[in-house]
Amino acid sequence: MDEYVLMDRRPQHLYMHVPFCSGKCSYCAFYSEPYGSARAERYLDALERELAPWTDVAAGGCATLYIGGGTPSLLSGAQWSRLFGILAPVTAGGVGEWTVEANPGTLSAERLTALAAAGVNRISLGVQALDDAVLSALQRRHRVADVAPSVALVREAGIANVGLDLIAGLPGVEDAHWRDTLAQAIALMPDHVSVYALGVEPGTRLAQQAACGAVRLPADSAVMRALDIAASVLADAGLESYEISNYARAGRQSLHNLACWRGGDYLGLGPAAASRVGRERWTNAPDLAAYCAALEAGAPPPREHEPVDAETDLLERLLFRFRLAEGVPVADCCAEAGPVGEALWLRWQPELERLQNEGVLIAADRRWFTTVRGREVLDSILERLMP
Numbered sequence: 001m002d003e004y005v006l007m008d009r010r011p012q013h014l015y016m017h018v019p020f021c022s023g024k025c026s027y028c029a030f031y032s033e034p035y036g037s038a039r040a041e042r043y044l045d046a047l048e049r050e051l052a053p054w055t056d057v058a059a060g061g062c063a064t065l066y067i068g069g070g071t072p073s074l075l076s077g078a079q080w081s082r083l084f085g086i087l088a089p090v091t092a093g094g095v096g097e098w099t100v101e102a103n104p105g106t107l108s109a110e111r112l113t114a115l116a117a118a119g120v121n122r123i124s125l126g127v128q129a130l131d132d133a134v135l136s137a138l139q140r141r142h143r144v145a146d147v148a149p150s151v152a153l154v155r156e157a158g159i160a161n162v163g164l165d166l167i168a169g170l171p172g173v174e175d176a177h178w179r180d181t182l183a184q185a186i187a188l189m190p191d192h193v194s195v196y197a198l199g200v201e202p203g204t205r206l207a208q209q210a211a212c213g214a215v216r217l218p219a220d221s222a223v224m225r226a227l228d229i230a231a232s233v234l235a236d237a238g239l240e241s242y243e244i245s246n247y248a249r250a251g252r253q254s255l256h257n258l259a260c261w262r263g264g265d266y267l268g269l270g271p272a273a274a275s276r277v278g279r280e281r282w283t284n285a286p287d288l289a290a291y292c293a294a295l296e297a298g299a300p301p302p303r304e305h306e307p308v309d310a311e312t313d314l315l316e317r318l319l320f321r322f323r324l325a326e327g328v329p330v331a332d333c334c335a336e337a338g339p340v341g342e343a344l345w346l347r348w349q350p351e352l353e354r355l356q357n358e359g360v361l362i363a364a365d366r367r368w369f370t371t372v373r374g375r376e377v378l379d380s381i382l383e384r385l386m387p
Contacts, residue, residue, distance in 0.1 A: 011054075011277055012063040013259050014090065017270030018072040019043070019288055022106075025128075026139045026209065027167070029201035031272035031286035035074045043270075043288060044079060046295040048086045050269050061093025064256035071126075073102035077111060084118045095119055097255040099163075101126065105146035112157035122161040122254075123154045124192075130184040131177070134170055139205070144184075151188050161252055163192035168230055169223035170198055171215050178226050179233065186237045191252035195230045196245050197223050224376060244323045244375055261324055263317030271301070279308045310340045318344075319382050327367030351384060 020035035020043075033039065065087070075083065084091070091098075099122040100115060107123075115123075125147070129135050132143050154162050164185055168178070185193060200207050200217065209215035218226075231241055239247035243261060246254065260266055268275040272286035282305040284291060291301045308316070314337050321328040330348060334341030352368060355361040360374035360381055374381060 011265045011267040011275075013256055013264055013266040014062050014065045015256070015266055015268045015273055016047070016065070016067045017268065017273040017284075018067060018069040018075065019271050020069065020074050021071050022074060022141050023139060024205070026137070026205040027198060027201070029199075029204050030070070032070045033288050035071075037076065037079075039288070040075060040079055042292050044082055044086065046292040046301075047083075047269060049295040050301060051086060051090075054267060055089035062090055062095055064097045064099070064259060065090070065095045066099045066256040068099075068101045068124075070101075071103050071106060072100055073106040073111070077114065080111065080114060080118075091119055097122055097161075099124055099254070099256060102150070103140075104142040104150040106142075107150055107153055109153055109157065112153055112159065116157045116159050121159060122163065123159055124163040124165065124194075124254075125150060125154075127164045127185065128167045129170060129173075130181045131173075134173060137171070138167075148188060151190070161191050162188075163194065163254065164188065164190045165194045165196070166230075167198050168195050168226040169218050171217055173218075173226075175225065175229060178229060182230060182233045186233070186239075190239075192246070192248045192254060193234055193239055194246050195227065195234075197227060240325075242325050244370075244378060258324075261320050263320060279310065279313045281306055281308060310337070311344065314340055314344060315385075315387070319385060322368075322370060322378065322382065325369070327364070327369040329367050332366060347387075348385060355381060355384065 017031075019031055019033050020040060021032040022035060024032065098120045100120050101124045103126050112123075127147055128138060128140060130144050130147065135143060151162055151164075166181065166185060173181070198217075200210055206215065210217050231247075234247045235241065238249055240250070241247050242253050243257070246257070248254070265277045266275060267277060268284070271284050271288045271291040274283040275281060282303045285302040285304070287302065294301050314333070318328060318330060318333055330352065331345060334345035334348075337344070352361060352363070355374075356363060360371055360377060362369050362371055370378060370381070
């Protein structure tokens with residue numbers, strides 16, 4: 001792919017993958033590397049080169065900027081200062097929502113003050129569990145005692161929007177224990193809570209433990225019950241479900257993720273980062289050394305690239321939207337897409353009506369919504385809508 005052929009399209013949403021972690025959690029299948037100062041400096045050199053061709057496109061600022069990982073908060077103060085300089089061509093034009101992921105216990109008051117001064121206005125904390133024994137079993141490096149002080153430091157720095165990530169369906173966490181976890185999280189007054197069902201990914205330590213019987217995974221019914229409990233408890237605390245795994249107070253939804261679920265274009269930078277711009281999508285290889293070497297040689301990072309035809313593009317962008325509580329304006333989107341959309345609507349309309357009769361979808365105000373049962377079987381709904 002000629003990566004500059006898309007310059008006439010200005011991605012409104014920028015994601016940056018910082019691939020460094022202090023260790024590997026038992027469940028984690030995301031790409032990461034051990035942190036080292038020299039390695040991080042080389043990464044920043046390469047990142048600057050990858051961003052350079054896009055700076056003119058992004059000079060007007062962006063709607064959202066999301067720095068994830070890995071653990072971005074492991075970067076040193078000097079490295080953050082350098083990263084701010086690299087991003088200056090983008091951020092000088094303004095950033096609507098600027099999120100940085102962090103782990104509890106990895107943030108200092110000085111670092112957070114610098115982040116806030118640069119324009120960061122949202123922090124997402126990877127809490128995952130609120131029990132030291134469970135955190136140890138997951139091979140997390142923080143402890144419960146790190147969480148509340150981290151939230152306090154974020155707010156003291158003037159960053160008002162704080163999100164917490166939790167995992168539902170962890171081995172050994174019964175309903176009462178899970179309710180206590182949710183109560184502890186709510187007591188921190190988060191603006192946003194993500195609740196992800198535990199996934200057992202091939203190649204992870206958790207998968208190996210489950211295979212040999214060292215860890216007994218909960219039944220699917222127990223995981224669904226944990227998700228139902230979370231939905232009820234968080235709603236009672238004023239955190240509204242706006243996406244199948246995400247809850248927020250009014251006006252505190254993750255605008256970056258919301259844009260991606262709505263089918264917006266996004267540019268990803270860094271090893272393992274994914275991009276979708278127009279009808280082109282590509283994913284950088286999950287290989288820091290190869291990423292740096294290619295950019296040092298003046299070449300794009302090694303990546304998988306796939307052009308997307310008009311029908312697939314429309315289909316995929318619509319399917320993602322079924323995750324959202326706001327519903328999907330299927331007929332309107334199809335009408336805007338012209339002949340390709342009209343063909344998709346003719347194919348989908350009878351299936352949507354069958355799904356409605358089965359009680360997993362409902363239609364209202366020209367939008368299609370999943371019911372409570374529909375959210376439980378969303379994957380099967382999407383499969384039926386695929387060609």
